Structure formats: C-alpha cells, structure tokens
Amino acid sequence: MLRIEDTDVARSTQDSVDQIIAAMNWLGLSYDEGPIYQMQRLHRYQAVVEQLIAEGTAYRCYATPEDLEAMREAQRARGEKTLYDRRWRPEPGKTLPAPPEGVKPVIRFANPVDGDVTWDDLVKGPITINNREIDDLIIVRQDGVPTYNFAVVVDDWDMRISHVFRGDEHVNNTPWQINIFKALEAPLPSFGHLPIILGDDGLKLSKRRGAVSVMDYAANGYLPEGMLNYLARLGWSHGDDELFSAEQMVSWFDGGHLSKSPAQWDPAKLDWVNGHYVKHIDEARLADLVVAQLARRGIAVGVDEVQPKVGLFKDRCATVAALADWLVMYFTPANPSADDLAAHVTDAVRPALKVLAERLAALTDWNKAAMQQALKETLSISGLKMPQLAVPVRVLVCGRAQTPPLDAVLEHFDKKKVLERLQVA
Template sequence: MTSTAPTTPVRTRFAPSPTGYLHLGGARTALFSWAYARRFGGTFILRIEDTDLERSTPEAVQAIIDGMQWLGLSHDEGPFYQMKRMARYREVVAEMLLQGTAYHCYSSPEEVEAMRERQRAAGEKPRYDGTWRPERGKTLPAIPEGRKPVVRFRNPLDGDVTWDDVVKGPITISNRELDDLVIARPDGTPTYNFCVVVDDWDMKITHVIRGDDHVNNTPRQINILKALGGTLPQYGHVPMILGADGEKLSKRHGAVSVMDYPAQGFLPEAMLNYLARLGWSHGDEEIFSMEQFCGWFDLDHLSKSPAQFNPEKLAWLNNHYIKLADNERLAALARPLLEKEGAQFDGAPPLAQTIALLKERANTVNELATAVQMFYRQPAPDAALVAQHITDAIKPALQDFAARCATVEWNKAALGAMIKEVLAAHTLKMPLLAMPLRLIVAGQLQTPAIDAVLELFGRDVVLARLQNYLS
C-alpha cells in the first residue's frame, strides 16, 4: 500500500497553530511529513494556522520557525498564514451558500445551548438540531431583527464517513453523529475546520500526517472537502507521545519545547534521530542519518501505539553524535557557555583541542563545556585534597618531574615515557604521582589521561603551577 511510490506527486504539510512553542509532538509530525515528501521527491509545505487571534502571537510564530530551522526541516513552500487568506475563505463560503452546501443560521448561542441542554436531559447526544437548515417544504422561523447569522455546513444526514487511515486502519463515522458545523462566525471570520479544508484543497495536499487528537475533526473535514469537489488526501493519525510514567508528555516531564533542547546542549541530529524512532521503526536500526531515514521512511511502519519519551535514550544518542561532531563546531557551541562562567582563553590551549580530549564521555554540549573549564581557569583545589595528596613524601618525585619537564619533548608520548621514568626512579605507582599532578595543574582529581592533559596545558603553564607548590 504505502511502501510503494505514490502515483501522484506527494505534497505534505505541517500546519501548527502559533499559540505556544513548537513541542516535541509537533516536531515529530513535521519530521514524518518532511521525510515522506523527501523520500518521494515531493513538496513539503509549512502553514501557520493563526486564526485563533486571542492566543496566536508573533513570538509563537517565531518559536515555531526557529525550531524548524534548528532541526533542519526546510520547507519547499510557505510559510503560508491563514490570516492572509481571509478573502479566499470568504469566497468559498459564498460559493457554498449559492450551491446550497451551506446556509445561514440565526440561532443565538443561548438558543443553541438550550437545545443541547434539552438533548442531554433526554439522554441524547447534544448537537445543533437543524432549526435553520433549509429543507424542501420546510418553513423557516422569522429572522430575529438585528441578529447576524453564522454560516453552517450542510452535513449529510444519512450514510457514513469512511477513510482508510494509514496508521489506524479503516475508520467509519456515521453522519448521524455529526451536526451542521459552523464554518463562519457572525463577523464573517471562518472557523478552524473550514480553513484547514480550503487550505488542503488549494494546496493540493496528498498526505495529511498529524496527531491523533485530530481524528474527530477528520470526518467533518472529509465531508466539507467532498462538498467542494476536492480530492481526499490520505490521512494518518499518529498516537501521542507519553512521558516515562505513561501520562501525556507535559512540562512536568522536563523540556517539551524543541528550543529548550539546544539550550541544554543537545544536537539537532540527535533530536531528529530520536524523534524518528518515536512511533516508527526500520528493523532494529537505532542510529541513522537523516539521509538514511528519508530513504527508509514509509507510512506502513508508523506505530499504532503511543510512544514513550525516554530522556536517557536521548542523552545516549546525543553522546553518540557529540563523539562524531566536528570539534570546531562543538567549540563554537561551548564557547558562550564558558564565557558566561568567566573562562580565560588567552594563553590557554585551543578550545577545539580540549573538546577533542573530553567529548567522549559528554552527553550534552553543556556537560562538555563544564568538563573543559579546567583549561580556562586558575586551579583552586580543595585544601583537604592538597594536604592528602601533595605530601612531603611525594615532593621529591614532583621536583624530579619538574626538572625533567624543562627539557622533555612536549608531546603525549614523550610525557608518558617521562612519567614512567619518574615512577621507576622513586618506586611509585601511577596514582601517587598522577593525583598530585592533576590537583596542581587542573585543580581537580578527575581528568583524562594525565599525559594528554599535560600536553594540552603546555610546558610553561605546567612548570609555573608546579613551582607554586615546590618553592
């Protein structure tokens, strides 16, 4: 079915409402839509559904665009803004009124609520009762003076709406479950479900991949699109992302805004790889590039079950991509964090070199920035640790080491060989010399291999810091 190439050019869309940040669920939907278009040489469209004037903000629009740019999900058309398409929506409403697929309804909100209360009391599903729906031989009520009407879609009264959801399988909803949807408010502004249909129709969308919170909207949108004479896209409703506790992902589970993740030191390729595996699979593959993902991605392997967000798995992936990342790129990301902590770069080793030494164990760029700080600050070891490790018994070995430092070739191999010579001359094991050296030079007991650390600090810095303790 969906694993073979579509017969018509693929056109997908990501259509967020700018009422907040770009959350992980939205980013995953965008990724799936983008990848499907990329696999089949199609078109990926970005559409901003900003008709909710009370909640939509320019800041939220920018947050969505920033998130898409950080992830590298570039769109081919757009961004289109619904508020700039009002004339088009009004044109379609007018056509539907002429054709009889929509009608004016003068029931007030209070009257509609009263009819729903009567239905609830009778044990019926609350819905608009069709008071103003034109029917052959039906006499409509007198139009209340001064009241502006809404426009309602004339939903079919009989039959079913059926579609083969590419994720959930066949879904059927009886038209008797659907009332006549308001498609334009009294002031003429169109409603969400109507705008979505007109946009998908005009933009020739072939595949709609979205969250399963939209399933209930789909039968209404299908009926409107059929009334307009449009071609139905394929719909796929992806289950939501849950937290580790099985509840819907929310702020209490940690960061849910995509743009919180670069601030925490995550790389976009790690986030993309992780999101791709939340609800889709390709055998046992866990780590893959976006080029591989686009080559593999199909709709057959979208999961019917909710995905569970695992921060540890994301951190593991991020560590993998940090180890692969170019050191200069990581240095550019880490430098502002170091500067914020007062790092001094003059006379210190190049940041890309210290990054290369320490990136193996870092799960985030922030952890990496913390790890390399020892190269860009004056050491201030704990007094108790100094007393414990830099004893009178060890100072002769430190003095010997300092003397040899003055002439040894300054590279990791030569330093490693020289350290072994000092250990042999003083009958010591490595920790008895390495721990004091770490405290003196780096100000801490935990570092990578001491010869690699000394090489980066440089001869002058190492000798100067040794002298402070040996003079």
Template sequence: MTTPIRTRFAPSPTGLLHIGGVRTALFSWAYARKHGGTFVLRIEDTDLERSTPESVKAILDGMHWVGLDYDEGPFYQMQRMDRYKQVIAQLLESGHAYYCYASKDELEAMRAEAEARGEKPRYDRRWRPEAGKTLPAPPADVPPVVRFKTQLDGVIAWDDAVKGRIEIAASELDDLIIARPDGTPTYNFCVVVDDYDMQISHVIRGDDHVNNTPRQIVIYQALGATVPTFAHLPMIHNDQGQKMSKRRDAVSVVDYDALGILPEALLNYLARLGWGHGDDEFFSMEQFVEWFDLKDVSSAPSRFDREKLLWLNAQHIKATDAARLAERVAGFLAERTIDTSSGPALADVVTLLKDRSQTLIEMANQAEYFYQPLNPTAEIVEKHLQPEDEERLKLFAEGAAKLESWDAATLGAFIKDFVKQQGVKMPQVGMPLRAKVCGITNTPSVDAVLALIGREEVLRRLS
C-alpha cells in the same frame, strides 16, 4: 506514485515549538523527501487571542535549529482571509452551507434539553434549509454564523495510512460552524481550504486530530476536491505513560537546545518514537529518509525515554566534526564568561572530550579547566592533596620544566619515569596531578590534558 507528493507542517503559533510537533514535521518532511515531493510550512494563526509574533519566530527558529528545510512557505492563514470568504460564499451558493441565527441562549437551551434526555448535546439544525421546511424570518438582532450542511446518514470513512480503516457515522456529526458571527472562518474549514489550494496529497499529523477528519472530509467532498491521504501519528507520552505537559516535561525544542542536545540526535530519537527499521537505533537523517515509510509507523502511543535520548546524543557527539561541536560548546562557555581565546584551541579540547560526553553541557563542564583552574573540593584535597602529594608535585614540576618538548608523548614518558623514580603507583601521581592542575580527578589521559593546557599554565598551577 502518479500524484505529486506534497506534505505540510501546520503549527499554531500559540507557544514554543513542541517536540510532538517536531516529530510530525519530521515525518512529513521525510515522506516528501523520500518520494521527491514538496514539503510546505503553514502557520495557522487565526487564533488571534493566543497567536503571537514571538511564537511564530520560535517556530521558524526551531525548524531552522533542527534542520527541517521546507520547500514552500511559510504561509499565514491570516493573509488568506479573502480566499476563505470566497469559498464560504461558494458553499452558501451551492447549498452546502447556510446561515444560522440561533442565539447563545437558544444553544444553551438545546444543550440542556439534550443532556436531560441523556443524549449528546448538539445543535438541532433548526435553521437548516430542507425541502418542504419553512424557516422563520431572520432576527434582526442576531448576527448569524455560517454552518456546513453535513450529511444526515451513512458513514464518513477513510483508510488511514497509520491507523487503518476508520468509519464515523454521520449521525455523530453536527452541522459544523465554518464562519463566526463576525465572518472569521473556523479552524476545520481553513485547514481544508488551505490543503485544497496547496494541493496537499498527504496530511500527516497527530492522532488528536482524528475527530476532526470526518468533519474535514465532507467539506472536501462539497468542494469537489480530492480527499488527501490521512496519516495520524500516535501521541508521545512521558516516562510515566502520561501525555507530555509543559509543566512536568521538557517539551520544546528550546529546552533540548539548552540541555546540550544536538539537533540531529533529537531528530534521530523522535524518528524512533512510533517508527522503526529493524534494530537500528543510531542513524543519520539521510538513512531515515531512505528507510521511512508510513506503513512502518505504529498506531500505539510512544513513551519518551530520556536515557535513550542521552545515549543517542552521545553517539552523535562522537560522530560530529570537532569544529562544529566547538562552536556550540563555545556558546555554553561564553554564558559562564569563560574566555577561550587565550587557552588551547577549543576544537582540540573538544576532540579530547567528545568520547566522554553525553551532552554539550557536560562537554562544556569538562572544558572549563582547560581555560581556568577549578578549586578542588575538600574531599579531593583530603584524598589527593596531602603534604606528601604536594611535595611530590613540586618535584614533578621541577622535572617537567626541563623537558625539551611539551607534547602528550613526551609527557607520558616523563610521567612513567617519574612514577618509577618515586617508587609509587601511577594513581599516586596522576590523581594529585589532575586535582592540582584541573581541580577535578575525572579527566582524560593526564598527559594529553597537560599537553593541551600548555607548559607555562601547568607549571603556574603546580606552583
């Protein structure tokens, strides 16, 4: 490619970082990385009523958590107001924009008249300068907006890198307001100036922006700028086929962090929503960058499958270094005031549990009994801790206390001998042992569990 590849992620700080936004960021990041380009982060914070510092922090923290590193930014639109005003003045001077003094009442009347005629409500361009047209004197009591002078006929077209050729009739477009009565610029205008100044080559974003694209293209053209390549990604639906909502679904990065999902698993899953590489499901971000191409992105909406995400998370847990997993699990245990400093090394516990857990929450749940005994349920007591079981465990403890060493191999051999001596089957010893020492019966190999908990603590719990 002859033009340097520059992509951007431009969220509005009006809430938490949404997983749809994360997927947009992921695809933009991957495209830049694939082509040795630049990935830019821009915060579109001109919505003063809804934008908050807390939301900005949530975006930055979310990007850090998922590991999508940006090369430039973050840039903030509110810090670029002078530049926007400069470009508005330029468009007014070149005749591509004009002042409009239509009052709110006049605009409402235009809307009502259009609807009465069965037409699409729109501004009637009464303040638009045209050859041979005489404009009225500007009213002194109406602060004007600035409107962009959109072409009146023909089509605005682009070759979307995901959706293919898209053509919109110019007659469908209004004269877009690019500056409000107080002089503040509007979204569609700011986006164009930002992408122009930042030399963005590829605008990769959700397909809810398709209707904005023709409005933005005409502004690029008026500025004499190269129109970037647009790629509109399909929406993500929930398992009911509906657009994901904050009320029904886990939609923010924070939600998935709290659920015990690894960031690389979430990215792996989001990569597969609308994009594919053969039958590959489980892959690293390095592989994704190597394989990624916009031509492989589907234009159809994707459906979020929680079970597939959990499966992928389990695969990434298995492949992740135990020390790193232990850091995350320690945080979940600390929230429950469980002290891991006096028990076995948490990394060793994690190593034992990592093949049995779909989430870090599950792993933390299973790790609890290594540091404090759990109370068995009445059902477990009824099934596995009857008087004969307790008597057998007492004999087991007496024998175990005499072992020369306390490791999984020694314990395994001792348990087998004990089972044989007692003339019972393995579950008749193993299940009561788990119930008494751990408080649950679903654990890894009992000899490995006892070895990690330690001789002193195991004997204390058995007594």
C-alpha cells in the same frame, strides 16, 4: 510547503511563528514554498464559504452562547449527547425565525445527517464514524475568521496536499473534513493519525509534564542530526536500524512501518543517539559549537583554543554542553571541592606533588611523552602508584578527580598554569 495555521488568534503569536521557523532552520527541515499564513488567505475562505451557502451545504446560525448552553442543559437532562440541534439549518418545509437584531451569525457546515464516514487510515487502518455522531460544525466564527477544520480543507485542496499525517487527537476532526471535501467535490488526501508521545512517566508529554521547546534542546547542546534521528524513531522504524542520516530517512520513508502504539520519550536514548553524532561530526564544527556554549557561560575563547582539545573529551559526552563542561577547566580557575582536596591531596602525597612540579618545570618540550616521563620519574622517587599521584594532580589542576589520561589532559594546559595550580599543594 510550510503552512502556518494561525486562525486561532488568541494562541498564534509572532513569537510562536518565529520559534517554528527557527526550529525548522536548526533541524535543517527546509521547505520549497512559504511560509503561507492562513490569516492572509481570508478572502479565499470567504469565497468558498459563499459557494457552500449558495449550494445549501453551509448556513448562517444566529444562536447565542446562552441559547446553546440552554440547549445543552436540556440535552443533558434528557441523557442525550450534546450536539447542536440544527435550529438554524434551512430544510424543506421548515420556517426559520427572523434573524435577531444585533447578533452576528456564525457559519455552520450542513453535515450529512445519515450515513457513515469511512477512510482507510494510513496508521490505524479502516475507521468508520456515523454522521449521527457529529453535528453541524462552525466553519466561520462571528468575526469572520475560519475555524481550523474548514481552513485546512480549503488549504489542502488549493495546495494539492496528498497525505495528511497528524496526531491521533485529530481523528474526530477527520469526518467533518472529509464531508467538507466531498461538499466541495475536492480530491481527498490520504489521512494517517499517529499516536501521541508519552513522557518517561508513561503520561502524555505536555509543557506541564517536561516537554520543552525544540530550541531549548539546541541551547542545551543537542545536535540537529541527533534530534532528527531520535524523533524519526519515535513511532517509525526501518528494520533494526537505530542510527541513520536525514538522507537515509528521506529515502526510506514511504508512509509504512508506523507504530499504532504510543512511543515513549526516553532522555537516555536521546543522549545515546546524540552522543553518536558528537563523536563523529567534524571537529572544526564541534569546536564552533563548544565556543558558543562557553560564550553562554561568559567565557570568551577562540576556535583555535578549543579545537585541539575536543577530540580528547568528545567520546565521553552526549551533548556539546557536556563537552563544554569538560573544557571549562582550561579557561577558568580549577576550584576543586573541599571534599576532593581532603580525600586526595594529603600530607602523604604532597612531597610527590612537589617532585612532579619540579620535573614539569624542567621540561623543554611540553607534550605527552615528556609529561609521561616526568610522571614515571616522580613515581619512582616517591614509591607511589599512578592512581595515588594522578588523582591529586587532577584535583588540583582540573578541579575534578576523574579525567581522560592525565598526560593527554595536561598537554593542553598552559605550562605556567599547571605549575601554579600544583603549588597550591
């Protein structure tokens, strides 16, 4: 079930929702129900709030922001923890003032004042927090919109959620939620709080510290199965297995083997995992993805032009974008660097390049075997070693000094294009 928790109106936008759904679709994380939007369930939250007020477990609070700040200042001055002082909470024998005119109330949950909240966390083990450490939570704002901690309890109750896995920054929210569940006499789900993910600098990942959108990884040539595989291993393990399919992930995951320590984002490990899938996915699909990558660079080519070439380069690539980087040379001018030209295309090798061009021009079959023979004849005539000839050819034809075996690379070029690029020498 996909639930969109959008009651924080300032932060929840349609664009952010669209990104969530696009990312889940890309990753293949399908859902059976939803999306369900909390802002479309306001009538349900209101009904539950009225129930809590009627039962005495919630109440209206008319304290203004100025009242609350003065209260906190006084508490700080006394060296106390800043907690709401329950001034508007109805209690036996307590007389409340008349509600002030023009002040819209918030609704607060009447949290138990004594006792402990204890749960057996699925990741961290037993956790106990005393009720004196938490105050009366606002569950409905002045504008009538419920807060996160209240809305998720009602949703989890209505939607029969059995397990809640979330980041450990939510540990402090859990006592409130458990107390609300109990006030509603609703069944408690099991809670598990997962450690945060650290960046490669050892600090918490954030948008300011290198974290990027899931769809940016898609745009940069990562495969959904590679990303899922890598993400699953951040904080979870299945023996020594590093590579596994989504089906295996579903089969193996039972809520156990979750790490209590923060995982560290490792771009090199992600590339290694993704490279495995680049090497092993169907080449027709791989070609489609390369075509899309080339289109992003303004290069319009067909799958039939790309597919014969992907097998030659895919073992060298961690991403589809890297594979597209290799194939660009077939569809754009070579543009070798001045340094490569000066270092490799020298007067000593130019005669051999002319001989090779003549041998290649004479070929009736444009294939690896014929090219290998042309290269051997050129080496025999020039007295050069293969690296002395192959590197200059790569620089002129491919625009780079390093490639897979030269005959296999040249085979995928148009014959006329190879001869034109060799003439530059």
